[in-house]
Amino acid sequence: MSLKAESVSPDWFKHKRADKNLIVNPVIPWLMIGFPVLILVAIVIYPTIWMGYHAFQNTNMMKLFYQDWEYIGWQNFATVLSDDRMWDSVGRLIQYLIFGACLEVLLGTILALTLFELVKSQLARVIILILLVLPMMLPPSIVATLWKFLLQAYNGAVNHLLIKIGILGPMERIEWLDAGLSLWSLTMVDVWQWTALPLLIVYSGRVSLPPAIYEAAKVDGASQFMVLRRLTLPLLKEIIAIAFIIRFMDAYKFVDKVYVMTSGGPAQSSELPVFIAFQKGIREVEIGEAAAYAWIIFAVAMVLITLFLKYLKKVLKAQTFA
Amino acid sequence: MTAVKIKNVNKIYERGNVHAVQNLNLDIKDGEFVALLGPSGCGKTSTLRMIVGLETISSGIIQFDDVIVNDLTPEQRNVAMAFESYALYPNLSIAENLAFPLEVRGIPLEERTMEVNRIAEMLQISELLNQRPGQLSGGQQQRVSLGRALIREPAVFILDEVLSHLDAHLKFQMLFELKKIHNSLGKTMVYVTHDQMEALALADRVAVMANAKLQQFANRNELYHRPVNRFVADFIGEPSTNFLKARVCTIEQKIVLEVNENLNFYPDLRRQELINEKGLEEVIIGVRPQYLTLQDGTGKESLTAEVLINEYLGERNILEVKNGSDRFRAVVPPECRAIQGDMVKLFYEPNHVLAFDPQTEVCLL
Numbered sequence A: 001m002s003l004k005a006e007s008v009s010p011d012w013f014k015h016k017r018a019d020k021n022l023i024v025n026p027v028i029p030w031l032m033i034g035f036p037v038l039i040l041v042a043i044v045i046y047p048t049i050w051m052g053y054h055a056f057q058n059t060n061m062m063k064l065f066y067q068d069w070e071y072i073g074w075q076n077f078a079t080v081l082s083d084d085r086m087w088d089s090v091g092r093l094i095q096y097l098i099f100g101a102c103l104e105v106l107l108g109t110i111l112a113l114t115l116f117e118l119v120k121s122q123l124a125r126v127i128i129l130i131l132l133v134l135p136m137m138l139p140p141s142i143v144a145t146l147w148k149f150l151l152q153a154y155n156g157a158v159n160h161l162l163i164k165i166g167i168l169g170p171m172e173r174i175e176w177l178d179a180g181l182s183l184w185s186l187t188m189v190d191v192w193q194w195t196a197l198p199l200l201i202v203y204s205g206r207v208s209l210p211p212a213i214y215e216a217a218k219v220d221g222a223s224q225f226m227v228l229r230r231l232t233l234p235l236l237k238e239i240i241a242i243a244f245i246i247r248f249m250d251a252y253k254f255v256d257k258v259y260v261m262t263s264g265g266p267a268q269s270s271e272l273p274v275f276i277a278f279q280k281g282i283r284e285v286e287i288g289e290a291a292a293y294a295w296i297i298f299a300v301a302m303v304l305i306t307l308f309l310k311y312l313k314k315v316l317k318a319q320t321f322a
Numbered sequence B: 001m002t003a004v005k006i007k008n009v010n011k012i013y014e015r016g017n018v019h020a021v022q023n024l025n026l027d028i029k030d031g032e033f034v035a036l037l038g039p040s041g042c043g044k045t046s047t048l049r050m051i052v053g054l055e056t057i058s059s060g061i062i063q064f065d066d067v068i069v070n071d072l073t074p075e076q077r078n079v080a081m082a083f084e085s086y087a088l089y090p091n092l093s094i095a096e097n098l099a100f101p102l103e104v105r106g107i108p109l110e111e112r113t114m115e116v117n118r119i120a121e122m123l124q125i126s127e128l129l130n131q132r133p134g135q136l137s138g139g140q141q142q143r144v145s146l147g148r149a150l151i152r153e154p155a156v157f158i159l160d161e162v163l164s165h166l167d168a169h170l171k172f173q174m175l176f177e178l179k180k181i182h183n184s185l186g187k188t189m190v191y192v193t194h195d196q197m198e199a200l201a202l203a204d205r206v207a208v209m210a211n212a213k214l215q216q217f218a219n220r221n222e223l224y225h226r227p228v229n230r231f232v233a234d235f236i237g238e239p240s241t242n243f244l245k246a247r248v249c250t251i252e253q254k255i256v257l258e259v260n261e262n263l264n265f266y267p268d269l270r271r272q273e274l275i276n277e278k279g280l281e282e283v284i285i286g287v288r289p290q291y292l293t294l295q296d297g298t299g300k301e302s303l304t305a306e307v308l309i310n311e312y313l314g315e316r317n318i319l320e321v322k323n324g325s326d327r328f329r330a331v332v333p334p335e336c337r338a339i340q341g342d343m344v345k346l347f348y349e350p351n352h353v354l355a356f357d358p359q360t361e362v363c364l365l
């Protein structure tokens, strides 16, 4: 190898340490890059290719065991797309997105702007923010377990509280986690945990708006509502959209609380698409079908993310002008 | 119709503990055009912000007519302000920016559009109406900000350095427009600038500020001929006043101010009396370069000096001259061809010799 050992360190680096050259064996950089790449190949790239292959095979547990699956074309996709269970879950996902992600962004925005307007002391602001952000810092599985206990129909703290304050009669119970309510309960818990994220994003956006234009609006005689409608919301429009995109992407792959709190039940009443794919692949070991599921989810995500990125690009372009 | 009275107003910023305005007293008459003039950081913007109601008043009173406005909001005070930093609404187009004060007052769209067009034409920004503030140059944004203040008729107009980013030609046109608006509306206007040309051209009276304090509040004639102290004499006038240290001597019962053995100044009788009264042994002389001329005349005194620089400025020349180790300047006609080393004889009227107390720098008037 003609490569000399010193030549690996760049010029500016040598310049900075003029007295002592950093001597690096040229193999080391390759090792440093190579190791993570290997891990990536092992846990992402190889399984993806494997999955891509099996989406077109009739693989299930037995066939996997005996290694005798065979090519069946698009049949797995057909099975998935004709399955009512899947379409029901899509409906629930949309419900969850509308009432979960949207509610989080809406509540977060309202809280952020109220906090900014009403609390003027910097210290108080920081304390309130920290309190509001606390739920977000807990691991989702812990939050789910916690709420599973709180929402127990008997002995659960939530029902207990409702009885205490007289909303429920002493013998009444709300079955938070039964078929009718389970998805709503999941949504509520998710809102409890994640409202702080859009709150933080919108709050920091509001803080960075120039105070001078608010003074100008005051002198021009604009009412609070007018300022909100004509200045604050339009100026925060993009930031709110970005908060929504972040929550949306998270919601799209929402599975943790479903898994812990209801396992998709009762009677599959709280299943979301990602959870079904997980069920099919890991529980039922219907590898072929699960792979097709994953591909469909992936393709939809690709489309959505491309749209979001297009929007973000537009936003960035607009902001360099503003 | 509003007179603005500022009584003993102080502004202390808690942060940094800055005493930005000290004991300010200003009595602005109804319909008067007042300029606040002073160097950067002297408290002009702070004063304006207190008048407008964007800044709390640390102590003192501000009255609009007979109403104390200390606790009123800007809207209640009914003022319009153009900000030094423009403060344009970045999400609105220029037309919407201009129309905003009308929009919040519920004025219908057609009327708003008409007013916007009128103002835009006056300020020469008609082509920009569909742009956003971010796309405009500093001078263009400044005119939009001015337009937003001028579009309605408040009790008082407050304009903070609204022409500072314009080229001389445009600035001149805008000064003219402002004067026209003031004449036609007859509203009280407070105009902040650090450019004395603007202040003297526009204002009925000029308040000169320095170091958070009001120095003098007077019309341009007073400021020019009877400055209260050395700062005002120095700040007002272009080129600025010559200051020379002089010893007070008495020759034949007349007071003569001796700068050096070859250079004496002969003040008029009243100043001689004042110097006598105060018993000063030394004074600082102030003579405006405009009043040191090459033309003799009745009652004029003269001095000789050596030319250092003859600066050609087109309609006039500025001679930098010296006598002994004392240097000063004179304004001469452009025909003057004196070059370095030439001796010139300069003439002045005794009543143009200002004298300042060297300790307090107060002008003897």
Ligand SMILES: Nc1ncnc2c1ncn2[C@@H]1O[C@H](COP(=O)(O)OP(=O)(O)OP(=O)(O)O)[C@@H](O)[C@H]1O
Residues within 6 Å of the ligand: B013, B014, B015, B016, B018, B019, B020, B038, B039, B040, B041, B042, B043, B044, B045, B046, B047, B084, B194
């Ligand atoms: N919000 C503030 N907090 C603390 N100090 C301030 C604040 N605003 C102004 N000051 C201080 O008050 C003093 C006067 O400021 P001001 O803005 O009134 O000056 P100005 O005369 O308008 O100057 P310029 O011509 O540069 O605009 C300055 O020393 C400045 O540092």
Ligand SMILES: [Mg+2]
Residues within 6 Å of the ligand: B044, B045, B046, B084, B160
């Ligand atoms: Mg200022």
